[in-house]
Amino acid sequence: MSGTLEGRIALVTGVGAGMGTSIATAFARDGATVVGADIDEPAGRAVMDELGPAASFVACDVARVAETHELVRQVVASNGRLDVLVNNAGVTRSLGFFDVTEDDWDLINSVNNRGLFFLMQAAARAMRDDGGGGRIINIASIAGKGYRGTSNVAYAGTKGSVIAMTRIGATQLARYGINVNSICPGVTRTALFDQVIDGLVDRLGGTRAEAEARAVRSIPLRRANDPDDIAALAVYLASDAARNVTGQSWNVDGGLVWD
Numbered sequence: 001m002s003g004t005l006e007g008r009i010a011l012v013t014g015v016g017a018g019m020g021t022s023i024a025t026a027f028a029r030d031g032a033t034v035v036g037a038d039i040d041e042p043a044g045r046a047v048m049d050e051l052g053p054a055a056s057f058v059a060c061d062v063a064r065v066a067e068t069h070e071l072v073r074q075v076v077a078s079n080g081r082l083d084v085l086v087n088n089a090g091v092t093r094s095l096g097f098f099d100v101t102e103d104d105w106d107l108i109n110s111v112n113n114r115g116l117f118f119l120m121q122a123a124a125r126a127m128r129d130d131g132g133g134g135r136i137i138n139i140a141s142i143a144g145k146g147y148r149g150t151s152n153v154a155y156a157g158t159k160g161s162v163i164a165m166t167r168i169g170a171t172q173l174a175r176y177g178i179n180v181n182s183i184c185p186g187v188t189r190t191a192l193f194d195q196v197i198d199g200l201v202d203r204l205g206g207t208r209a210e211a212e213a214r215a216v217r218s219i220p221l222r223r224a225n226d227p228d229d230i231a232a233l234a235v236y237l238a239s240d241a242a243r244n245v246t247g248q249s250w251n252v253d254g255g256l257v258w259d
């Protein structure tokens with residue numbers, strides 16, 4: 001097989017569902033050796049088993065820093081190095097401003113913010129020590145840029161943090177040839193989207209179809225993303241074509257937000 005990612009060693013988190021599945025699949029199709037990680041071992045392993053001999057799975061809760069260190073160690077031990085990290089795993093719930101609890105805050109931040117940073121740090125350390133440079137792609141959200149339809153305020157905060165860490169990370173890792181970019185998905189049809197729609201129905205009433213229609217009506221192109229829309233940009237950011245692109249946060253959202 002030949003593709004734009006031929007010979008790359010890639011690590012993708014949250015491969016058991018949604019965008020992670022699409023990104024791992026697109027990377028494998030484009031020739032990368034892909035290690036997928038997920039807290040949900042049966043789901044993650046099933047996805048990676050489908051992708052052939054160049055794909056493998058490691059169980060990991062990205063909120064546990066020791067597990068992310070072990071994950072990067074295993075990727076390097078099995079493949080010699082790590083070229084691309086896609087920090088995709090993320091969690092949220094649909095919550096009103098006054099409903100966010102300390103437990104919600106801690107869970108959402110432990111995965112989307114703290115976990116994402118320490119995996120980025122561990123991957124960058126391996127890339128620096130190898131000397132061959134690398135790519136880090138963080139899955140943020142347009143929630144981090146003020147999208148009013150976000151699932152909750154704490155989640156939006158974590159995604160704003162990802163965008164800020166992408167900029168500073170890109171600056172501080174540039175000397176090692178490591179490019180850091182974010183993708184900011186808009187409304188995207190995944191399990192997480194279904195969960196947010198269910199939460200909206202519980203909180204605001206109406207039917208699922210009405211809640212979905214409300215979400216899509218506000219999108220200028222009148223179309224929610226498929227996970228493959230995110231995977232296509234991830235392939236570009238991991239490829240040679242994006243060698244001079246770093247510190248950017250790219251919206252894929254049908255025109256919802258501009259900056």
Ligand SMILES: NC(=O)c1ccc[n+]([C@@H]2O[C@H](COP(=O)([O-])OP(=O)(O)OC[C@H]3O[C@@H](n4cnc5c(N)ncnc54)[C@H](O)[C@@H]3O)[C@@H](O)[C@H]2O)c1
Nearest residue numbers: 014016017018019039061062089090141185188190191192
């Ligand atoms: N779906 C959307 O509309 C949307 C919009 C903007 C941004 N995002 C972001 O995109 C990313 C992917 O979201 P999705 O919609 O594909 O989600 P999803 O819920 O469909 O899939 C997320 C995957 O991550 C895994 N995961 C959850 N917690 C984990 C942990 N602690 N360690 C390892 N794996 C874990 C889950 O098991 C699951 O397989 C997230 O960062 C999310 O915040 C989603």
